[in-house]
Amino acid sequence: MYELEVVFAEGPPQVLTVENPIVVGRGADCEVRIPNNLASRRHARFEIVDSRLQVSDLGSSNGTYLNGVLATREFLKPGDLVTIGSTEIRVREKGVAPPAPAKKPAVEAPASSSERPSFRLGEADVDGGRTVALKVSDLMTAADPAASGRRLEAVLSVSRALADIRDLPRLFDTALKCLVDVFPQADRGFLLLGGSAESLVPQASYARGRELGRAAQVSTSICRKAIESSSAILYDYSDLGANVPVGASVHALGIRSALAIPLVLGDTPEGVLLIDSRDARHPFSPDDLALAAAVSQQVAIAIHNGRLLERVEKETTIRNNLARFLPRPLVDQAIKGEIALALGGTRCAGTVLFSDVVGFTRLSEGIAPEEVVTLMNRYFEQMVPCIHDTSGAIDKYMGDAIMAFWGIPFASSEGARDASRAALLMQNALVELNAERGEGALALAMGIGLNSGPVVAGNIGSADRVEYTILGDTVNTAQRLESTASAHQILVSSSTRSELGKTFRGIRMPPLSVKNKALPLDAFSLRGLVAEDGSVLLHVPVDIGVEHAHLVRRTAEGLFELRHSHDLKTGSSPLVTAMVEWAGKELGVPSVVSQREISPGRIESKVRLADPSLSGLLGDTPPATPLGWGEMLRSKPS
Secondary structure, eight states: OOOEEEOOSSOEEEEEEESSSSEEEETSSSSSSSTTTOTTTEEEEEETTTTEEEEEEEEEEEEEETEEEESSSSETTTTTTEEEETTTEEEETTTOOOOHHHHOOOOOOOSOOOOOOOEEEEOSSSSEEEEEEEEEGGGHHHHEEEEEHHHHHHHHHHHHTTTTTOOOHHHHHHHHHHHHHTTTOEEEEEEEEOOGGGEEEEEEEEEETSOTTOOHHHHEHHHHHHHHHHHEEOOOTTOOOOTTTOOOOOOOHOOOOEEEEEEEEEEEEEEEEEEEOOOTTTTEEEEHHHHHHHHHHHHHHHHHHHHHHHHHHHHHHHHOOOOOOOOOOHHHHHHTOOOSSSSSSEEEEEEEEEEEETTHHHHHHHHHHHHHHHHHHHHHHHHHHHTTTTTTTEEEETTTTTEEEEESOOTTTTHHHOOOOOOOOHHHHHHHHHHHTTTSOOOOOOOEEEEEEEEEEEEEEEOOOOEEEEEEEEHHHHHHHHOOTTTTTTEEEHHHHHHGGGEEEEEEEOOOOOOOOOSSSSEEEEEEEETTTTTEEEEEEEEETTEEEEEEEETSSSOOOEEEEEEOOOSSSSSEEETTEEEEEEEEOEEEEEEEETTTTTEEEEOOSOOOOTTTSSSOOBOOOOOOOOSSSSSSOE
């Protein structure tokens, strides 16, 4: 036994069991009454013939369509669709649930996950009628959309909606409502996205003063011609008589005029915007077409920008996630798929940094494990930006230690300078971290080692786990320097010192004997780095009486930036160096020029000293430490 599910353009659907003949039409005596001028008074009849369901057209004016094809008398099977005007009649087998509608092919989703409309595309071609086609590129000179105040308001309304391109569904709805409302004869508006008629996916729909039912249908052929020609097209069927053939979907929907505008940016179609009308007395005009195109161009730009923003945000997320596991110089290559994942390495040159917390083992024994984790996370939060902001890449964390590199795998003439700048910034950041944690809290101290030279960089590991890292004697030497460095000290090799050239400021250290090296290393303590503007980035611990402070910069004008606690009286006593390799050097009483608060309880004073070279520390030739390695114990100063 068969059932008919009748879906009207407006109102709830109706389900009937076919036992006796059922006549469908506009007349009051029909079993199914269709309140639509496209239906004849007695339009079609459904009946059982030889145990089969048959539909017969009863000489209607506008025809009866079976699955989009004009039909006179045909047998039906479950799933068939009969269309009469804008009413759909679906054939079902009684007691059998209808199949779920097929999913449309996916395209790039709009910038919102809200549910979008489910209107359908008709399959028939468009025949007959008159058309006006204008290339999208020519539309801006075809008419003046701002000639009418109401039309200008439509353009402005969409422009206001464009302010938030993250909400594309809202933009689509606003654009359609504006267009349908500005054209008195318009009945419906549809916006579909896709690069071809076959891939179009409904995004928004709007009907004047009513809800669009499930029977809402859009002509595929109208959309196809607009997209394939990159032209805005005006369709006019207002003068067609009953015997003039037109496409089935156009005929069935009762369309008398329509505007179809492709959403095109450059040469790329993004979709189509369609406005149609069933009012034969007031068809759309070429001026209407120009206005609709003006608004549609704004929508096309918004779609393009919204998707671009979506891609940028997605790439940024991927980039940030990859940067947690890969050195930053490799992230771009990983995103582009250009990084080789096979095991192996290449020979290159750069600068390697090792840092660790002096006395960490002893420190961690005195506090709970949870406090150690919290403290080290806070420590790394301060150190990592110093590395990343100077174009460095973190190779790995090893407990309290950090291994990083510059100029690898992409050669950089600034690698040694960037690494040295990062080391000075790290030491200064640690001073502020200790001050932030407050008096009485466990203070951290750090030693850093830097070395420049050749390394092998690549993917090391096994088939199951691969890690990008660097290996070689340059790496080992940097680690040896770090393990020798005292608290608040940065030891650099002669190769790094050589690359820094005249920008290096610091102390010459005694020759350093290290494991697996036949000859002692020439080593230097980095205390300053000259910038291009003549200023000098510093990390120079000093004492003022019994209080501690740090010189962090000498300006191009020769003034010094001194960081200290709020309670310190800076002009009361001379500055005295508190560096393990160059301690007790009196630098004179500072004259305060200005002060500013850099954090609660912390002050940065701009001071003038009688000797801007700091007793030769900032001269071109580094002074030598008077101490031997045995007198410079690697321990945290009291």
